[in-house]
Amino acid sequence: MRMSQLFATTLREVPAEAEIASHQLLLRAGMMRKAAGGIYVFLPLGLRVLHKIETIVREEMDRTGAQELLLPIVQPAELWQQTGRWDVYGEEMFRLQDRHGRSFCLGPTHEEIITWLVANEVQSYRQLPVVLYQIQNKYRDEIRPRFGPLRSREFIMKDAYSFDRDAAGLDENYRKMYEAYARIFTRCGLSFRPVEADSGAIGGKGSHEFMALADAGEAAIVYCDACGYAANVEQAECLPPEGDGEAEAQDAGQARAGEASEPGWRRVETPGQHTVEEVARFLHVQPRNLIKTMIYLADGQPVAVLVRGDHDVNEIKLGHVLDVRHVFLADAETTERVTGAPVGFAGPIGLAQPVPMWVDQAVMAMKEAVTGGNAKDTHLVGVDPTVHFPAGYKVADLRLAQPGDLCPRCRRGRLQAARGIEVGQVFKLGTKYSEALGAMYLDENGRSHPIIMGCYGIGVSRTMAAIIEQCHDEHGIAWPMTVAPYQVIVVPVNAAEAPQWEAATQVYGQLQAAGVEVVLDDRSERPGVKFKDADLMGFPLRVTIGPRGLKEGKAELRWRASGQEEAVPLDQVVSRVQQAIADELQRYTP
Ligand SMILES: [Zn+2]
Incomplete structure (x- = not known):
């Protein structure tokens, strides 16, 4: 290729719309242009990179025995209505109607249509297992597309789906895909970590995300250097404080001090002190001596959630333990009604309206704690959760993991924090889609069973951006040889x-x-x-x-x-x- 003929104009100036290196460099190097918010043209140089990534993906998928097909972008609404996701997807789904008034969407993902296909094609256990994949455009009407191909509304994905007769088969396909993903991202030149992930709205149990480590990444992860444990921070388990030697020692010290001074709690005035930091400073204690009480709406019903002052509620864990679909921090009006006080003074003792109370396990190890007093400018000090909390509360792991936490897996290392770009994810779906769409098989005895599924995605255009995030300097991109245009x-x-x-x-x-x-x-x-x-x-x-x-x-x-x-x-x-x-x-x- 002669440069004089190459359809690529470089830009000296950094485009104002681009905040991160990959987005800026794709535009500056003449690899990509914006057509509309979150929708891009890939120019010849950019497309060559995408093709190289796709070739690596194809080779590794084919090596596992997966077979490539091509599913339509335009998908009928009926399939999505059968799984209930036509409504769940909400505003993120691009919807359209044909001239006869029939509803369709631009596929944000392809579980429905592939399950429908397999339901029609597979009858017998002899046709299983089968793994199918495609490389295809996907559409999600992101509320705030940003960072170029990292969060765009049209993007290229490889998605694979496995169909098995039993859980052992699924485990085997999951393992093969996991290994293929490690090979793919290694070949793409990425520094990455597979992390345990929450499977979120897609359903099912068992999931890993492949995270390309990058400061520009939207995902927060924690990892342990001692044993290799890594998890999305939303998913990372937390040990009860009994398992944490440091916390135990400190709590015991406080307990002795408490016994020596005063057995019960008492009310103190904390005029104008709202935040954990303000109250801690005002009362000359540490944030870890405070209990934060927050009123949440769980599918619309108020619940009180308690965590230590230096911890944060993990809303994903909360949603799981409450077994509800939506968990939101309550509005001020609800909080004031439940606590009988302005926002900032909620506490477990003396709520105006009794609501279910969920307590993080770390709180139960606290002694002489400070809580809100359910009255303006009032806190309680000397609260011992095991003694003073009103009966009926429930204890669970409800907090976000933090750097410095003891590793929940090896219990030796301390967790460290990093940021990552999710470039791939593997899920064990189970039978959610096969049951909804009637994908059944007959066993040797003629008995019918739902097919057990897994799904496996790789963001191809996102991988390109992740490579640039890791492989660039102040002069531009430095492509790994495997994916260079x-x-x-x-x-x-x-x-x-x-x-x-x-x-x-x-x-x-x-x-x-x-x-x-x-x-x-x-x-x-x-x-x-x-x-x-x-x-x-x-x-x-x-x-x-x-x-x-x-x-x-x-x-x-x-x-x-x-x-x-x-x-x-x-x-x-x-x-x-x-x-x-x-x-x-x-x-x-x-
Ligand atoms: Zn560890």
Whole structure:
């Protein structure tokens, strides 16, 4: 490819709409353009990267025995109504009607239609197991599309679905997919962690997210270096404080102090002190000595939820233990009605309206605690949960894990925090969709059973953005060799000088003949401009042909990522470049 003909215009300025590196660089390097909010054009260079990622995905899917098909983007509403998701999806679903008034959606995902397909095609256990996948556009009308391909409204996904007759079969397919995903992201050059995840709205039990580690990531994860445990912070378990040696020692110390002073709780005035920090400072205690009481609406019904002052409620865990669909922090009016006080003074003792009370397990280990007093400018001190809480409360793990927590798995390491971009997810779906859509099989005895399903997604366009988040510097993108749009760029310093031009075109032709993916910068631009563009677009290797090197019959080979340079005799450029490509590809081989 000649640069003068390449359909790619680079931008010197950072586009105002782009907040993070991947979004900025995809626009600046001429790989992508915005068509509408969260909807993008992929230009030739960007599309080459997407195709390379797709090729890696296909090779690894095929290696597991999965078979590729292509499902429609436009899907009939009836299938979604059968699983109940036509209503659940809400505003995020793009909906349309045909000329006869029939309703359709643009597929945000494809569980319904693939299950319908398999329900029609599979009758017998002899047809199982089967794993099907596609690489297809998906549509979600995000309320706030941002970060380019990381949160867009149209995006490319690989989605696979496994169909098994029993749980052991599902486990086996899940394991195969998990391993394929690790190979895919390794080959894409990503630094990633598989983390235990909440399976959220999609249903079913058992899920891992593959997180590309990046500060720009929207997902908060915690991990333990001692044992490798990693989890989405929404999912991470918390040990009861009994398991936490540090907390135990401190709590015991407070308990002794409490016995020595005063056995019961008492009311104190805390004028104008609302937040945990304000109250703690005012009363000369630590936030960990306070109990936060929050009124939530669980499917519309108020409940009181208690966590330690330095902890936060995990609304996903809360939703699970309450077994409800929606959990929201209550509005001020509800909180005031339940507590009989303005917001900021809720407590477990003396609520105006009795409501179910859920207490995080860490609270139960507290002594001499401070709680809200259910009256304006009032708190209670000296509260001992086991003694003073009104009867009928329930205890559970309800809080968000924090950095510094003892690892729930090995109980030796301390959790650390990181941010990640979710590039893939594997789910055990079970029979939710097969039961709703009648995907059954007959066993050896002619008995009918629902097929057991798993689903497995990879964000292809998102993976491209995640790679850039990890592989860039102030000059631009530095693609891993496995996904680079072209492997090499050949740059004559001055294309108007005949010897340079001749040497450059000769090397370019030889590399092409050797099967190397190569760009020739044949433009009459200044060398600085050409080098800047090459760095911005991120070709892994650059061959520069300039007057000084030519005198010695040499070209300069430069690695984009490391900046390493090497003078190579002209007649050895092809073999040296081939060797460098092979070495780079080897780095990303699982
Ligand atoms: Zn651990």
